Each structure stands twice: as C-alpha cells, then as structure tokens.
Amino acid sequence: MIVGSDLARARLVSRSVDVISTHQSPSGAYPACPTFSAYRGYAWLRDGAFIAEGMSRAGEVEGVTAFHEWCAEVIGAREGQVESLVRRAAEGESVSPAEMLPTRFTLEGGDGTDEWWDHQLDGYGTWLWALAEHTTRHGAAVRGAERAVKVATTYLSWFWDQPCYDWWEEHVDQRHVSTLGAIHAGLRAAIGTGLLDEAEAKAAAEAVEGITALVEAEGVAQGGHLRKWLGSDEVDASLLSCVYPFGLYPADHPVAVATVAEVERQLAHEGGVHRYLADTFYGGGRWVLLAGFLGLNHAAAGRREQALRYLDWMGAQATDSGELPEQVSDVLLAPGRFEEWLQRWGSVATPLLWSHGMYLMLADALEVRS
Template sequence: MIVGSDLARAQLVSRSVDVISTHQSPSGAYPACPTFSAYRGYAWLRDGAFIAEGMSRSGVLEGVTAFHEWCAGVVGARQARVDALVGRAADGESVSPAEMLPTRFTLDGGEGTDEWWDHQLDGYGTWLWALAEHVGRHGTEVKGARTAVRVAAKYLSWFWDQPCYDWWEEHVDQRHVSTLAAIHAGLRAAIGTGFLDEQEERAAAEAVEGIAALVAAEGIAQGGHLRKWLGSDAVDASLLACVYPFGLYPVDHPVSVATVAEVERRLAHEGGVYRYLADTFYGGGRWVLLAGFLGLNHAAAGRREEALRYLDWMGAQATATGELPEQVSDVLLAPGRFDEWLARWGSVATPLLWSHGMYLMLADALEVRA
C-alpha cells in the first residue's frame, strides 16, 4: 500500500476506529495504551477526551457516549471532595497539589495506588469541551452529565489560576498556557450546557474572562506567540491546541498565526513534531499526536496540502499491523537519554490510543473517510 494514497488513508481511519474500539474498557474508559507498563490499566481525562472526539467525528456513537458516561461517573463521584476543597479555599486555606483531583484513573474509575504526577487541571477542561462537542454533534444524552459538569466547572472556576503539572507531567510550579486554554474552552462549554445555576455560571464566566486577561497580559512572548508557561519565552507543541481546537484566539488572530508558525519553525521536522526542545523522554522523539495537532491547525486555516502532509507522516509511522506509537525514535533531540527510558519502562508505547484519536480528528477535518 502506498502511504499517502486515498486508500491507505481510509484504511488507517478504519483501523484506528477498530484499535480504539477493541481496547475500550467495558466501563467506557479508554486506556492510554493497553501494553505500555506505565500506562497499562489507566485512563486519562485528557487523552480520553481527544480519543473520544476522534471517534465521535468518525460517527461512533455508543462507545463515545459510554466514555463520557464513565467520565461523568468519575467526576460526579468526587463532588463532596470538590466541595471540601472549595470550602477550604474560600476560607483562605491553602490547598496542596497532592490534595487536588487526580489526572488519571483506573479503568473502573478508581485512583490506583501507583505514584504519579497527578495534579493536572487541563484534563477536566478538555473533557467538558469534548462532552459538549459530542452532545452537540449527535444530540445524545449522557447519563450523569448534569452533576459532573457542575462539579468540574466549580473545580475549575475556583482553581484555574493555580500552578499544576502540564500535559507532560512536568513543572508543577508553573502556570501553563495550554492548561489555561483547556480550562477556558471547558468552562465556555459548561456555560453552554445550561446545567449551571446562576451563581455557577457567573463564576465560570469570571474565570473565562480572567484567563483571557491573564494570557493577554503575561502569556504572549515578545515575538507575538503564546508562551509554554507564564514568564517563559519557550514554546511547546501543546500550545497548538490553544488555537485549534480550543479557540483561545481565532485561527486568523495574529497571536494564533504567530504561535502556529513558531511551533512549526522550532519543533517540526520532516512531518513530525517534538514536544519541546529540551525534551529527553525516550531521547526526545517526534510525537505522532502532535503532528495531528499541527495538521489540524493548518486545516482550520485552510491550508489543506500542509495538513495532508502531517496526516501522511502520521500514517507512515504505523506498524505493519496498523498501530500508531506515541513517538518515533529515528531523529532524537537527546539520543543519549533513550536507553534509560527503555530500561525503565520498555519500548515506546504502542498502540497509543491518543495517536489514533488524533489521526481520526485530522482525517475528519480533511474529509478522509473509511
């Protein structure tokens, strides 16, 4: 099969749906990777939300609704915990990162016993955004959504400006622009559901305004692009999501244009995309899912040929059985750091369901169908 042909693209769309569906837990959760030692048995709200969005765009209804119902159960079950955290914060008490809600869960909705870098706010915002996209697209009802949306919105409305780990489980002491954008998108989506009462809606709207003001004041570097975190002029490929799909700024806004261009200039290489220049995880390879984000931004801006180039690079990384990895290790930023991760956790995560979800999202944007 010729990589980049219409047939090859369509076949990988079909295969991606099959991989995700096959590995979805009976609980509804999407495991990050069914085989990778550090991910096996766990589901992330962030990963799962993007996986679900890819499946929803591909016309999968039942499996995606089951995922969102799993999320609603997970989040809704923590209502008392969120109320307690907010109560303490309202009384002026400090809340440590260790006390906040986790970022990943066991497939049955528990928190597991393995130590992890857990305090990440972006997943809750990303889930709210993906839930609204799915319901708006298919008009389906998601059991438990009303309670869970209120819980997540309350949590984010109170703690949006707190430092936390980024997408990559790093830098817990920083406020990351991609996290702020995910919360911004999630709270806008929560307001749009109509599930929030007047006070909750007002708090969410104030948080949305606060995020926009903070990013405008501190989140834009001298070159006009978004920053990896407030106070840093570095870029990170997760910033692509701030433009599309989260819409922190419109696609044609000068900040958006500068951000996509700077990420591509500094982090893209022959169709693949690095996370950030100082990356040493598995030697710092190019990530398949990040090529999807860059392609999506090109597609949103009307640059179809550029977007297709990233879709085809993603497809070229598939194994002989049509599975997409987390990253590829052919052109590394820090080759001397590859072996330590291989010894620690084994081979690069394959299949990574998020990679397949991003392939589906980009394929849909380009009207590539199975």
C-alpha cells in the same frame, strides 16, 4: 500500499476506529495504552477526551457516549472532595497539589495506587469541551452529565489560576498556557450546556474572563507567540491546542498565526513534531499525536496540502498491523537519554490510543473517510 494514497488513509481511519473500539474498557474508559508498562490499566481525562472526539467525528456514538458516562461517574463521585477543597480555599486555607483531583484513574474509575504526577487541571477542561462537542454533534444523552459538569466547572472556576503539572506531567510550579487554554474552552462549553445555575455560570464566566486577561497580559512572548508557561519565552507543541481546537485565539489572530509558525519552525521536522526543545523523554522523539495537532491547525487556517502532509506522516508511522505509537525515535533531540527510558519502561507505547484519536480528528477535518 502507498502511504499517502486515498486508500491508505481510509484504511487507517478504519483501523484506528477498530484499535480504539477493541481496547475500550467495558466500563467505558479508554486506556492510554493497553500494553505500555507505565500506562497499562489507567485512563486519563485528557487522552480520553481527544480519543472520544476522534471517535465522535467518526460516528462511533455508542462507544463515545459510554466514555462520557464513565467520566461523568468518575467526576461526579468526587463532588464531596471538590466541595471540601472549595470550602477550604474560601476560608483562606492553602491546598496542596497532592490534595487536588487526580489526573488519571483506573479503568474502573478509582484513584491509582502508583505514584504519579497527578495534579493536572487541563483534563477536566478538555473533558467538558469534548462532552459538549459530542452531545451537540449527535444529540446524545449522557447519563450523569449534569452533576459532573457542575462538579468540574466548580473545580475549575475556583482553581484555574493555580500552578499544576502540564500535559507532559512536568513543572508543577508553573502556570501553563496550554492548560489555561483547555480550561478556557471547557468553561465556555459548560456555560453553553445550560446545565449550570446562575451562580455557577457567573463564576465560570468570570474565570473565562480572568484567563483571557491573564494570557493577554503574561502569556504572549515578545515574538508575539504564546508561551510554554507564564514567564517563559519557550514554546511547546501543546500550545497548538489553544488555537485549534480550543479557540483561545482564532486561527487568523496574530497571536495564533505566530504561535503555529513558531511551533512549526522550532519543533517540526519532516512531518513529525517534537514536544519542546529540552525534551529528553525517550530521547525527545517526534510525537504522532502532535503532528495531528499541527495538521489540524493548518486545516483550520485553510492550508489543506500542509495538513495532508502531517496526516500522511502520521500514517507512515503505523506498524505493519496498523498501530500508531506515542512517538518515533529516528530523530532525537537528546539521543543519549533514550536508553534510560527504554530500560525503565520498555519500548515506546504502542498502540497509543490518543495517536489514533488524533488521526481520526485530522482525517475528519480533511474529509478523509473509511
């Protein structure tokens, strides 16, 4: 099979749907990776939302609806916790990161028992965004959605400006621009559902305005690109999401153009994309799902050939059985750090369902069908 051929692309679309469907839990959850030691048995809202978006675009309505119903149950069940957090915050009490909602859950929807870097706000925004995309696209009815949308919206409206871990579960003391972009998109989506009452919608709109103002004032570096976090001039590949699909800035906005260009200049290498320059996780390899984000941004800007190049690089990383890994280790930023992670957690996560979800999203953007 020639990598980059129409047939190879179509086959990997079909295989990606199969991999994700096969590993979806009976509960509806999408496990991050069914075999990787540190991820096995857990589902993340962030990963799952992007996986669901890829499957929704591929027309897998039933499975995606089941995922969103699982999320709705998981989030709705934490209504009392959110009410308590909001009440304490309103009274001026400090709330620690350890007391916030989890970022990952067991496949049955419970809190994890292992230690983890758990306070991440972006997943809740990403889920709200993905839910709205799916229900708008397919007219799907998601059981429990109204309660969960209200809970997630209230949580984000109150705590959007609090530092938390980033996509990579690092730097809990910073406010990350990619996190702000996810919350911005999620709250906009929640307002658009019509499920919020007047007070909830008003609070969400005020948070959206606050994020817009904060990013404009502190989130753009001197070079005109978005910052990894407020106060840093570094870039991070997760910033690509702020342009597409989250739309914090449209693809033709100068900040968007500068951000995509700077991420590509610093972090892209022959079709693959590193997370950030100081990355040492498994030596700092190139991530398959990030190639998907960069390809999506090229597609959104009308650069089809560049987008296809990233899609084909993603496809070239598939194993003989058609499984996509989390990252590849042939070009490393910190090769001396690879072995310690191999000894700690074993081989790189494969299959990573998020990688397959991003392949489906980019394939759809390029009208590649199975």
